[in-house]
Amino acid sequence: MKRTLFPLFGLLAASISANELHSPDGGISLQYDTDESGSLHYELAFQDQTIIDASMLGFEVRIDGEAKNLSEGFEILKVVEGQSDETWTPVWGEESEIRNHYTEQLVSLQQKDSGIQMNLRFRLFDEGLGFRYEFPEQENLGHFVVTDELTEFAMTADHTAFWIPGDYDSQEYDYTESRLTEISSKFDDAYSDNASQTSFSKTGVQTALMLKTDTGLYLNLHEAALIDYPAMHLNLDPDYLVFEAWLTPNAVGDMAYMQAPAHTPWRTIMVSDDARDILASRMTYNLNEPCKIEDTSWIKPMKYIGVWWEMITGKSSWAYTDEPASIKIGETDYTQLKRSDRHAANTDHVKMYIDYAAKHGFDGVLVEGWNIGWEDWFGHEKDYVFDFVTPYPDFDVVSLNEYASENGVELIMHHETSGSTRNYERHMDAAYSFMKQHGYNAVKSGYVGNILPKGEYHYSQSIVNHYQYAVEKAADYEIMVNAHEAVRPTGIARTYPNLIGNESARGTEFQAFGGSRVHHVTILPFTRLIGGPMDYTPGVFEMDISKLNPENDSHVNSTLANQLGLYVVFYSPLHMAADLPENYDRFLDAFQFIKDVPMEWSKTVYLEAEPGRYITTARNEKGTENWWIGNVNGADARTAELNLDFLVPGKTYTATLYRDAEDAHYLDNPQAYEIEMLEVTSKSTLKIQSAPGGGFAIGIVAD
Structure with a gap:
């Protein structure tokens, strides 16, 4: 196990000299400083509520064969502040423009004994924090080996987590919902077989990690711009509720080979009191460099x-x-x-x-x-x-x-x-x-x-x-x-x-390998899709796999309407209609939605969301006034109430609704669906029931 510092609760809040940074809207505040030993720590608060307690920063490295501790003995030399507010146009995406708005501090540090310089770059967005380590060109540091990254994320309580087991080789797991302190006891059940897998700890989990506090806040821990560095997992110290960065080692046990000037990927923390804000965040993209392909027309x-x-x-x-x-x-x-x-x-x-x-x-x-x-x-x-x-x-x-x-x-x-x-x-x-x-x-x-x-x-x-x-x-x-x-x-x-x-991640193929948990698709947008689109391969209409192969008794844990909803809820510029043509021919009226749903969007509105329970997403078809809505539901039946005030006021639309039939159920009646056409405007409200494992899809076309 890695060395863990006891969280220094309240250290930074009580420190007069603590450095501070605030998000553009003032809702998130960061404090950071060095303690008496020159150790680096940071804290993060949302609306004056601490969400990350005092957490350690730094590395253990090897320089010319000698072990060095780059987590203590530092002093702050200089802090340079900055900010940015720009809008950029993605080649493809969930909207036609993305705003990149943040405040920034570049913190220059030097280790007193070794003279090694290391910088911390903090960027605060309205939805969260991104920070990375930077190693400037210098005489005291050239080539070096990262043997351990000591970054911590200290939790403030025993939150609910939506997690998959930490693994150096596979992400293809069902999500488990549990308290942080329950991860170790539930790990064996969560760790299913795969073609290649290597776990490292029964308290290890993968990013993006979605969390919910008892006070109603939503947290997301991940990384951005993973270039020339190993992927970061998280390992929980259950005694102190501290997540430690846990890098994927190479064949000889080292983590990363680096040469100054260099920098790490960004470590990211998103936070909101509304789950929809996590889905709407483009912070991960904004922490990456602009497009390097000059001609993207192809x-x-x-x-x-x-x-x-x-x-x-x-x-x-x-x-x-x-x-x-x-x-x-x-x-x-x-x-x-x-x-x-x-x-x-x-x-x-x-x-x-x-x-x-x-x-x-x-x-x-x-x-x-x-x-x-x-x-x-x-x-x-x-x-x-x-x-x-x-x-x-x-x-x-x-x-x-x-x-x-x-x-x-x-x-x-x-x-x-x-x-x-x-x-x-x-x-x-x-x-x-x-x-x-x-x-x-x-x-x-x-x-x-x-x-x-x-x-x-x-x-x-x-x-x-x-x-x-x-x-x-x-x-x-x-x-x-x-x-x-x-x-x-x-x-x-x-x-x-x-x-x-x-x-x-665990895609549709696992539905033919024994099935996936029914709430799986209500979690993936909060986790896997935070970093980019997934080729989930939806669109399966025949849920009984034995009808394709008598030797395979797997069952697709989804209703047909849920499969349609995935085409809107799961954004991807690459979508497959995965089932066999003969199965689509049996349900041509439902297949029509897959044929019609666009691939390019101008705007996205998240109408409702709760990880592990439900997501309803509306997207504006690029270059038109048409909108498309998708819903995926978890294990419990529920009724969604949708306000269509995102439509153009005064305009009339024809909505085609594909929904679960009243007696639909993902296990025993998954192919029960209904199609309804109705006239709607921006003043309309729709009440739609989703079955267990169900969902719905709507095409709203301007008249």
Whole structure:
């Protein structure tokens, strides 16, 4: 366990010399100072209520092989104040403009004995605090190794937390709701099996961490701009209710290799007395650098279907052959292997998906299992597992590209790396060139299994750098990236908006692996989506997986109306209609909403929200006066009361409402829904019932 300082309650509040910073609206106040030993601490208050007690700052490092403590012996040399109020235009997003308004202090520090200089940069927004460590160029510090980050977040009480287990390799867990002091006792139940996972403590959790106090405040702990540094988890000291920053180590146990001048990612704390403010915050994006891609005209939102769900459910297979095979790329002759009838990524089958996409107005078709190597890819820790350019004999790249183009549809590439980052980088230029040659403008990459080189973790510094390298390299080829099993996003899509999606959480696929908890989708927007959009792959209409694969008795814990609501509640410039075409054909009237719902927005209004219970979101379709509303509900039935005062006054709209039927229930009657059309104005109020695990979706079109 890491060393923990006893929280120095009241130290800063009582200190006459404490330095202060206030948010632009004055609602949040920060105090920070050094104590008698030169240790660094900070406190944070919201509306005069302390939300972070006196918390430690600093590092343990190694310089030229010698351990150094960079958490004490410091004095403040200078404080430079600043502020900013600007508006920027995202390439895609939940609104057409984002305001970046904050106050700032840059605190210059020097350690008396070593002479090492370290800066703290604090930025206060109306919804929270971002701070990072900066190491200026100096004689006393060049190359150094971070062996521990000592940042603390001291809680003021035993709050309710919505958490997933801390893990160096996986974020694909259901959320657990508990008191902070209950994390350790509930950890084993929360820690479900995954293809690659490494826990570090039964009091460890992941960010973004959502918290609620008994006084009705909502807190969110996360990080922003994770570049050239390991991902931060949080480890709770249950005796003092202090969260410690817990970095993902590399293969030899070090945390980060740094060279001054350098800085860390931002550590972020959001706070409000209204849960909707957490959802509405763009602080994470604002703490990232502006877009570095000069011409972004090729980056476009996409709605797609794909050859995917049938493999996830076990109906079909990624592999070309079912015969036991030891595959060696460049040596195995697939013409000598018996083709499996279950291989889904074949030319005729993909053409059927292209036809369906064209008929119903979808932009793209994802195809998984098209390339050689799937027969023995998992679990063998093969370095050279895929080459990303050689198709199976039954997949005609050229003719499919031509066929898709003729039908106004794009094919979406799939690159499963099997966690072999070195192999992916070895082939990356050739793979991206192959994509551009054959008309693929977007790629879904995957990192299933343990990371190679062996001993590295999915969220260690070098692997975080790999994910960033892949995105930047893709930008050189004008390719959009949707990375699965990668590190959770931290707003980097502002800088590189070709990162149009990530998985990095427990997505819809787990509904076919035994199901997800019914409240899962009411928590993800408060946690995973804080850092950027998720490729959640919604739109499943057949909840009984055994009807697709008799050997799979999983159940999708959602109503059909809930699946529709996800398209609005979960913002993403990349949305999939995940189910099989034949299941959509059974419910064409409900499928109409998925076809109609836009991908680009001018404004977002969060109508109601409570983590773990419900979220209702309204979004204005870009360039129109049309609005779209989505709701997802937790385990308990409830009635939403929606005021439509965001509509243009005096204007009449036609609303098409897709909602749970009166007897709908996610377990025993999930496909019971009703569709209603009504006339509404800005003075209208709608009362809509959501079933357990249910929801609703509304399209509001100006007359």
